Amino acid sequence: METKGKILVTGGAGYIGSHAVVELFEAGYEPVIVDNFVNSKETALKGIAAITQQEFPCYRIDCTDKQALQDVFRKEQDITGVIHFAAYKAVGESVKEPLKYYHNNVGSLITLLQVMEEFGVNNLVFSSSCTVYGIPDTLPVTEETPVKKANSPYGNTKQICEDILTDLANSGSSQVKTIALRYFNPIGAHSSAQIGELPLGVPNNLVPFITQTAIGIREKLTVFGNDYDTPDGSNIRDYIHVVDLAKAHVVAIDRLIQGKAKAIEMFNIGTGRGNTVLEVVNTFEKVTGQKLNYEIGPRRLGDVPAIYADVTKSTQELGFKTELGLEEALSSAWQWEVNLKNSL
Numbered sequence: 113m114e115t116k117g118k119i120l121v122t123g124g125a126g127y128i129g130s131h132a133v134v135e136l137f138e139a140g141y142e143p144v145i146v147d148n149f150v151n152s153k154e155t156a157l158k159g160i161a162a163i164t165q166q167e168f169p170c171y172r173i174d175c176t177d178k179q180a181l182q183d184v185f186r187k188e189q190d191i192t193g194v195i196h197f198a199a200y201k202a203v204g205e206s207v208k209e210p211l212k213y214y215h216n217n218v219g220s221l222i223t224l225l226q227v228m229e230e231f232g233v234n235n236l237v238f239s240s241s242c243t244v245y246g247i248p249d250t251l252p253v254t255e256e257t258p259v260k261k262a263n264s265p266y267g268n269t270k271q272i273c274e275d276i277l278t279d280l281a282n283s284g285s286s287q288v289k290t291i292a293l294r295y296f297n298p299i300g301a302h303s304s305a306q307i308g309e310l311p312l313g314v315p316n317n318l319v320p321f322i323t324q325t326a327i328g329i330r331e332k333l334t335v336f337g338n339d340y341d342t343p344d345g346s347n348i349r350d351y352i353h354v355v356d357l358a359k360a361h362v363v364a365i366d367r368l369i370q371g372k373a374k375a376i377e378m379f380n381i382g383t384g385r386g387n388t389v390l391e392v393v394n395t396f397e398k399v400t401g402q403k404l405n406y407e408i409g410p411r412r413l414g415d416v417p418a419i420y421a422d423v424t425k426s427t428q429e430l431g432f433k434t435e436l437g438l439e440e441a442l443s444s445a446w447q448w449e450v451n452l453k454n455s456l
C-alpha cells in the first residue's frame with residue numbers, strides 16, 4: 113500500500129501518542145511506535161488496532177538508549193519524520209526527582225536528534241507545553257509572550273528542549289527542522305472509547321480525577337481554590353480535545369514534509385477559550401447526567417491562576433483549527449472511563 117511516509121512516534125502507546133497514531137494512519141501515514149511502557153500499557157495497542165484494524169510495528173525501547181534507537185532506524189530504513197511524545201510529565205514528581213526528569217526528557221531528545229542526523233531524518237514534531245509561559249502577564253498568550261522561569265523541573269525540561277532545538281536550528285549545521293507544539297490542557301478520548309487516558313495511581317489532572325470520582329474510584333474531587341481573580345474564583349485553563357490535539361500533529365508533519373516549515377517553529381495548540389474548573393465540573397454534570405461529589409479546597413502550590421491560548425498563529429500559519437468542544441471532550445472522557453470499568 114502506498115502511504116504518505118513512515119512516521120516514528122515515540123511514546124506512541126501513551127495518551128496523546130496513541131491518539132496521534134490513529135490520526136496519522138487515517139491521514140495516510142504509516143506509524144511506527146516506540147515506547148518503554150513505563151507510563152503506558154499494552155492495552156493501548158489493542159485499542160489502536162481495534163480502531164484502525166491494523167497492527168503497527170512497536171518497539172519496546174527507551175529513547176535514551178542510543179543503540180536501541182539506531183536499531184529501529186536501521187530496521188525501518190525509510191522513516192520520513194518523527195513525533196517525539198516520550199517524556200515524563202508529572203509536575204510534582206519532577207520536583208522530588210529532578211534528575212530523573214532531566215535525564216529522561218532532555219537526554220532522550222538529544223539522543224533522538226543525534227540518531228535522526230545520523231540517518232538523515234530531518235522532520236521533527238516536538239511535544240512542548242504552555243508551561244513554558246509560566247504565569248503570564250497578559251492573556252491570551254501568543255507565541256511571542258515571553259517565556260518565564262519554569263516553576264518545576266518538568267517545565268524546565270520543556271524550556272531546555274525548546275532551547276536545544278532552537279540552537280540546533282540556528283547552528284546552520286543541521287538539516288533537522290522542528291515544529292514544537294505548545295499544548296494547552298488535553299482532555300477526552302477517542303469517540304470509540306477504545307483509547308484514552310490511563311493515569312497510573314491517583315490522577316494529578318483534573319478530568320481523570322473527575323471521571324474516577326464519578327465512577328466511584330475516588331471519593332470526591334477537591335477543587336484547588338475558589339479565591340483566584342477569575343469570574344467564579346477557580347483557575348482558568350484552555351481544555352483541548354485530545355483528538356483535535358492529535359490532528360495538530362498530522363498538520364505539523366504535513367507542513368514539514370511539504371517543505372513549508374522554517375528551521376524551527378513554535379505553535380500554541382489550544383482552543384483559544386478559557387474555562388474555569390467549576391465550569392468544567394458543571395459541564396461534566398450536564399453532559400453525563402452524573403452528580404459529582406466535590407468540595408472546595410485550598411490552592412495547589414504552583415498552579416497558574418489563568419492561562420489560555422491565542423490561536424492566531426496556529427490558525428493562520430499552520431492552518432490548524434479545533435473542531436470539538438468541551439462538552440464532547442468531557443462526554444468522551446466519561447465514555448472511556450465507563451468502558452474501562454466494563455473491561456475489567
Ligand code: UFG
Pocket residue numbers: 201203241242243266267297316317318319321333334335336337347348349389412415416
Ligand atoms: N484541579 C483541581 N483538582 C484536581 C486536579 C486539578 O481543582 O484534583 C485544577 C487545577 O488546580 C487546575 C486545573 O484543575 O486549575 C487543571 O489542572 P491539571 O492538573 O489537569 O492541569 P494543569 O493545568 O495544572 O497542568 C497542565 C499539564 C502540565 C503542565 C501545566 C502547565 O498537565 O503538564 O499544565 O501549567 F505543566
